[in-house]
Amino acid sequence: GIQVEQSPPDLILQEGANSTLRCNFSDSVNNLQWFHQNPWGQLINLFYIPSGTKQNGRLSATTVATERYSLLYISSSQTTDSGVYFCAGESGSARQLTFGSGTQLTVLP
Amino acid sequence: KAGVTQTPRYLIKTRGQQVTLSCSPISGHRSVSWYQQTPGQGLQFLFEYFSETQRNKGNFPGRFSGRQFSNSRSEMNVSTLELGDSALYLCASSYALGGETQYFGPGTRLLVL
Numbered sequence: 310g311i312q313v314e315q316s317p318p319d320l321i322l323q324e325g326a327n328s329t330l331r332c333n334f335s336d337s338v339n340n341l342q343w344f345h346q347n348p349w350g351q352l353i354n355l356f357y358i359p360s361g362t363k364q365n366g367r368l369s370a371t372t373v374a375t376e377r378y379s380l381l382y383i384s385s386s387q388t389t390d391s392g393v394y395f396c397a398g399e400s401g402s403a404r405q406l407t408f409g410s411g412t413q414l415t416v417l418p
Numbered sequence: 419k420a421g422v423t424q425t426p427r428y429l430i431k432t433r434g435q436q437v438t439l440s441c442s443p444i445s446g447h448r449s450v451s452w453y454q455q456t457p458g459q460g461l462q463f464l465f466e467y468f469s470e471t472q473r474n475k476g477n478f479p480g481r482f483s484g485r486q487f488s489n490s491r492s493e494m495n496v497s498t499l500e501l502g503d504s505a506l507y508l509c510a511s512s513y514a515l516g517g518e519t520q521y522f523g524p525g526t527r528l529l530v531l
Contacts (some may be wrong), residue, residue, distance in 0.1 A: 342519060350455070350506050352522035392477060395461065404474045405451070405463035406510075 311336045311400040322386050322416050330381040330394055330412045338398030341372055342406070343381050346393040349380035355381070355394075386416045419442060419445055420522035422511050430529045436497040439526045443490050443511030449473075450492040451520060455506040464507075467492050468514075496528075504530045 312335035322328055332343075343355040343407075356363050356370040358379065361372055372379040383390055395415050397406040423442045431437050441451050452464040465474040467486035484494040490511075496503055506527050510520040 340518065340520075344522070348523065350508075351524045352508065352510075354519060355517040397461070399458060403464055405476060406453070406461075406462035407463070408453075410460050415526065 310326075311338060311398065311407050313396060313398065313409035315394075315396060315412050317412060318410065319413045320415070322414070323387055324388060324416055324418050326386050326416075327384045328330045328386060328414070330338055330383070330396075330414075332379045332381070332396035332409055334377040334379075334400075335385050336400050337374065337377060338400050340406070341379055341398040343370055343379070344397065345390075346395060347413070348392065352395065356393070362363065383414075386414075388418050390414060390418045391416045422521055422531075424509055424510060424526050427524065428527050428529075429511040430531065431499050432531050433499055433501060435499050436495060437499060437528060438493055438495045439507055439509075439528075441492045441494075441509035441511075441523060443492070443509075444521055447511035447513050447515060447521075448490050449512045449520075450486060450490065451510045451512075452492070452494050453508045454478075454509065455508060456502075456504070461508075463498060465495065471524075499530045501530050504528060 314333045344352040358372045360374040367384045369382045393411040397408040449468045451466040466474040486492045506525045508525045510522045512520045
């Protein structure tokens with residue numbers, strides 16, 4: 310199966326700062342998604358982004374499918390952005406999301 | 419539209435027991451997938467059901483099983499529980515198979531003592 314590598318594993322920011330999270334895939338992927346896991350464990354959909362760029366408020370994401378990576382940008386961080394961010398994708402005909410190990414983001418007031 | 423619901427939210431069992439977890443997908447969604455999350459292994463795919471048929475299975479022992487009903491609700495069962503089965507179990511739903519967003523429920527946190 311594919312390997313999904315996320316970086317950095319941990320990120321500590323001051324409120325108001327910007328950040329970039331990266332996701333690398335070992336093979337081409339379909340159905341690439343970014344999630345934020347809240348403190349209670351639920352995975353909240355951020356983006357479905359198999360290719361291109363999307364924006365939603367202070368968050369945006371870019372996937373360069375040909376180079377097998379995706380980036381999540383968080384601008385003007387808020388304390389409520391804290392949590393774990395996961396990227397995940399499907400490869401080939403396998404209908405299963407393979408997740409990265411996540412980026413633990415802490416935004417300090 | 420209501421989101422994915424999972425019951426129960428928390429569960430404590432002892433080794434050797436069995437457990438059944440339930441997942442109700444978003445209305446109209448026909449695909450349900452199950453994932454296990456542990457601190458050591460991260461998020462891992464268990465299986466996917468579509469139209470009451472298991473379409474895909476992850477690398478888990480046969481103690482882990484599931485089923486889907488005609489209303490798309492799904493259950494997963496773990497028999498002969500082991501300490502290592504302690505985890506957050508997440509289910510996700512989507513409208514069809516392949517190439518679209520999966521929406522996750524709040525999860526069931528299972529503790530095996």
